[in-house]
Amino acid sequence: MKLGILFSGGKDSMYACYLAKKESYNVCCLITIISKNKESWMFHIPSIERVREQAKVMHLPLIIIKTKGQKEEELRDLEKAIRKAVEKFEIEGIVTGAVESVYQTTRIQKICNKLKIECFNPLWQKNPEEYWDELLQNGFKIIITGVFADGLSKEWLGKFIDRENLDKLKEMSNKYKIHLSFEGGEAETFVLNCPLFARKLSIVDFKDNGSRNSWIREIEVK
């Protein structure tokens, strides 16, 4: 079956893509929505433009659609992007990295149902600790590119999630009720290397924006 990945460059969509490939599905393209709305509930924001470099090292075509990020309009734009993938690559299904968000998954399911294509959510309801273990065991190199919760300070920006930092995250997760998979939007991530990449990506520059407990890191990679 030919599939398109709803792709943000973060750990969830990347790992969902990895599982699809592992199960021998034909991943034909990545689909990214770039939202101008920094408060979007639907789409990933930090360093979203860097999906271009990720797509290159994954040797996969990338469909990018830009949206103003207004509530109903952003869904029309998402539908437009999926429709484009259906027409161009004849995909028969979409893969998402949804873990807990009923808000996101419901909207994507409705679009797929309308277009009569499959919707796969291989991380759905996944236990966060098991999930992180799998990511680390499979060599995913993940950094934090956004923090939006009490307990996650600016110092977390750019940090790799290794075993040591994962333990710190677990502590904070208990203390501040942070969802360890960041499903409550507590943080955003970016994948610099994983088994899907032909070569690893390196950060060449970055810029931090934000205040108090809400920070974003925009990175440049090569």
Added chain:
Amino acid sequence: MKKFEKFKMNRREEIKMKKNILLINICKEKLHFFEFVKPIKDILTKNKIKYFARDYKKLKKKDLLEASKVIICGTSLYDNEFFRNIDNFAWIKNYKKPILGICGGMQIIGMIFREKLKRKTKESNSFLKKKTEIGFYKEKFKKEFLGLEGEEKVYHLHNYYIDFLKLKEFEVFSGNKATQAVKHKKKEIYGVLFHPEVRNKDLIQKFISISTPELEKELSIVPEKR
């Protein structure tokens, strides 16, 4: 004496551990396993309940014999190959152990019992009805159903439902039009159209804790530790 008491307690635990839940995967697509079977496996693992999973096409008589209860897991909106292979579920009619059908699993239960109905009344196509519901919905439970009662928020993901009101063997607990929760009047066969693994995980635990006559009989032989 102490040693003997310990033995008795372990024996009870051992019998209780005979709970071995069979999870039936009805998804044709391999990738759907993670979305519709794995979350239920995780609930059982968390509760230290033994389980084993089987693809509905590879199900053997031995599996049904070994299981203490059966959960027929759901599937996606378009992964409906099981409709064409409904004969693979003919065993449901005569199975004596508890069964819980989730979404597609509930539709299967209805289809199997419809076969009986069809033979008796020539009831036909109006049985499987189209109705798309995706996301959270509030459903009213007329009376307690596996721990759910009154108004409950449930997660839906389906394009069809079975009109269980036409099946006299079943009691409808929720859903006047699109049947949401049913139980066989004489057997421990349950069906839910919604996905309890998303926000009503306790329902699965409740189903697991249903006592069967076989288990009760075995437990009655071994006295409880006082």
